[in-house]
Amino acid sequence: MKPSISVVFVCHDGDGRILLARRSAQARDEPGAWDCGAGALEFGETFEAAVTREVGEEYTAVPREIRQLGVRNVLREDPPSHWVAVVFAVRIDPAEARIGEPHKFDDLAWFAPxxxxxxxxxxxxxTLALMPAGPA
Known part of the structure; x- marks a missing residue:
């Protein structure tokens, strides 16, 4: 197997709160767990374009600011996978955030870190360890 590349994004409101989604029973892994957003990088796509596309698909929101935080090497055993995760902080308007993929998520909420x-x-x-302290 070859590693895949993903963009991982922690959406925030600019005032210290982060947006998390609860994974539905149909999620690929860890149903019921709260998580930030992520998606695979498509061929020929820039990181910023992938983040913009995925934030729109998952949360129906438009990124106001995208900032790269770091890169993680994610190796998992169950199911076996290897992802190179490029991690971003993404500021969005909380009023725009809604569940865009109900087959993957069944709840969406804002939280203080x-x-x-x-x-x-x-x-x-x-992933959250890469977030700066205080408002992003």
Whole structure:
């Protein structure tokens, strides 16, 4: 198997809150876990174009600001996968955020970083560790 490339995005409101989605029973992995957004990079696509497309698909929102935070090497055993995850902070207007893919997510909510819901997706803490302290 070859590694795949994904864009991972933590949407925020510019005032310190982050947007998380609860994975539905039909999600590929970890149903019921709260997670940020992500999607595969398509052939010929820039990172920013992929983030813009995925934020629109998942949250029906338009990014106001996109900032790259870092890169993670994600190796998982169940199911076996290897992703190179390019991580972004994305500011959106909270009024635009809605569930755009109800087959993947069944709830969407804003949280303060110190008051996150449970359970969190297994990959989320390492992603959130890349977020700067305070408003992005």
């Amino acid at each position: 110190g008051d996150l819901p449970s359970p969190l997706h297994s990959q989320l803490p390492a």
